Amino acid sequence: MRTGAGEDVRPCAGEGEEDVRGEVSATGCDVLIVGGGPAGCILANRLSADPSVRVLVLEAGGPDHWWDLRIQLPLAMGFPVGHRSFDWRYESEPEPGLGSRKLHHPRGKVLGGSSSINGMLYERGHRASYDRWADEAESPEWDYAHCEPYFRRLEGCVGEPRGTGRGRSGPQALQRGPADGPIFDAFFEAAQQAGYKVVPDATTTRRRASPRWIRRCGAASVPRPRSRTCTRWRTGRTWRSAATPRSARSCSRARVRGGPVPGQERGDAHVRASETILSAGAIATPQILQLSGVGDGEHLRGLGIPVVHHLPGVGERLQEHLAVHIQHRCIQPVSMSDIRNKAKWPGVVLDALVFGKGPGTRNPMQAGGFVRSDVAEGSEPDLMYLLAPLAMNSSDESVEVSAHGYQMHVGVMRSESRGSVKIASPVPAVHPKIVANFLSDPKDRDRWINAVERGRHLLGQPAFRHLDGGETLPGPGVRTGEEIMAWVRRTGRVGYHPSCTAAMGRGEMAVVDPDTMRVHGLDGLRVVDASVMPSLTNANTLAPTMMIAEKSADIMLGNAPLPPNRPERPRLVPAPEKPVVVSDVQRPASALPSGAALFAETKQTT
Ligand SMILES: Cc1cc2nc3c(=O)[nH]c(=O)nc-3n(C[C@H](O)[C@H](O)[C@H](O)COP(=O)(O)OP(=O)(O)OC[C@H]3O[C@@H](n4cnc5c(N)ncnc54)[C@H](O)[C@@H]3O)c2cc1C
DSSP, X not given: OOOOSOOSOEEEEEEOOHHHIIIIITTOEEEEEEOOSHHHHHHHHHHTXXXXXXXXXXXXXXXXXXXXXXXXXXXXXXXXXXXXXXXXXXXXXXXXXXXXXOOEEOOBOBTTGGGGTSOOEEOOOOHHHHHHHHHHTTOGGGSHHHHHHHHHHHEEETTOOTTSSOOSSSSEEEXXXXXXXXXXXXXXXXXXXXXXXXXXXXXXXXXXXXXXXXXXXXXXXXXXXXXXXXXXXXXXXXXXXXXXXXXXXXXXXXXXXXXXXXXXXXTOEEXXXXXXXXXXXXXXXXXXXXXXXXXXXXXXXXXXXXXXXXXXXXXXXXXXXXXXXXXXXXXXXXXXXXXXXXXXXXXXHHIIIIIOOSGGGSOXXXXXXXXXXXXXXXXXXXXXXXXXXXXXXXXXXXXXXXXXEEEEEEEEOOOOOOEEEEOSSSOTTSOOEEEXXXXXXXXXXXXXXXXHHHHHHHHTSGGGTTTEEEEEESOTTOOSHHHHHHXXXXXXXXXXXXXXXXXXXXXXXXXXXXXXXXXXXXXXXXXXXXXXXXXXXXXXXXXXXXXXXXXXXXXXXXXXXXXXXXXXXXXXXXXXXXXXXXXXXXXXXXXXXSSOOOOOOOEEEO
């Protein structure tokens, strides 16, 4: 592996536990990976493929036990969020654009990181998101053509036909969900009635989709090979097999405190490594950098932290998605609300774990789409909708949701709003100050009003008439643009996608060199996780984070990069006249209205 200028050994301060001290500190390791989330696990897998390279992963959280249903059962995904055993439970500073509300920022604190507690939806995002990265990072190597082969390398799509542009043999199992039943049927029909196109895959669908391609999409679970069990396909479990198992086990309960800088407190363990890679996620990575004296010099000096390297971009440029839910009562007993009946839980668990079927095997949000708002720029959709055949608690708990219902997640996926993650204390246990500055981009207002209006228009189509018992959220009292914005400010919640806090690039605010993933100005220290995104993609962030790790592993190993995938003619239809809702449904291609554009996918990693 290519190491820094430093084949030299770099110390890393750590508050390790006995096993780390006993096994590692005496000998050191070649590569120290801080954080066993998706990025950390993928790096560990690829970098340890050479048995002579000793890779150590330090994960602050506990192991992802096979018997722990709270993280194993896909439908149980609500349980670990907010639970101190699995979640860092960050809370933001008052958000100026949201009436000074403080928002919860869940982050996985367990092997597998947030992939062990997340919603399991897999979205590459639109190719324009990556082409924008290439511009922002001033590196053509990060455009979609160069990133696409790495998506394919990590994807292991189950039951996917050949020639769809999806990876079929990668380690990360993916499968389309059934998205069946009257509510999803109504949704697909309503999408077409509203003038949208129903397509099989947001990213890879060609203009002329073959009938084979037209199949149901959505969130589903993946039966494990040689077993029918359907459990969450966490990166901790998926990618660990090829990594040094002893390292992963040994370090799953260790906690890194200071990062790469010497000067440990009494009782800390020292881990010596030729290379240190920070993969602690978009909140902890900038925190560790700042605690280590790498960040804005003035800010660090104000906290009494010796400045090792002045790098003003550390912790700056945070981006996050904001989301709300439109909710309806359902007058037919066809929603998933039965799932709230605790008497049914043993059967649901049994079906999922033993027979690999039933509602326990998946996230209820099994269909959705990407739409360009009236103010969208270029070809990139800036709105995302996801439908669940179930009414869930609203963030302001304004409605009772025990009855049958359905709800649509509405997210504005593009915004220039930027915030920050800044330490407030030199003590590692003190959470950093997080502020996303939601709604600070002047265009956010128009996007949000348009997002809610379009969502309502979709759910108001005749296809829903036989189900619709009336809108409960935001409800009839919210009509005008002002009222919509007041509701968004009152109920908007984080989309779980913090990114960009140690962005790749070459300018003054760049933190990471896009060619090497090294922190600018420091040898032997790299960052590989969601922090390095130059800007947030227009979809969920697990897939891009995994792709970043796959690509970074090749960079570090000095492998020739996978050849870019540049189709001779564009594989995606350019910006549509009308916005497009997306999902998959089993119907012949001839049933699709012609002329509209294609972009969508909703898969699930389980
Ligand atoms: C509730 C929730 C739902 C989500 N749903 C989806 C979804 O459906 N689809 C999707 O695409 N994305 C989703 N995401 C986002 C996705 O999971 C993240 O983008 C992705 O996990 C980021 O990976 P990462 O490796 O950058 O960081 P993380 O997953 O945050 O992993 C970082 C790891 O580092 C560890 N760590 C932190 N500090 C230290 C330290 N000091 N020492 C040692 N270890 C440390 C953490 O414990 C953690 O295990 C969701 C996230 C959450 C929280």
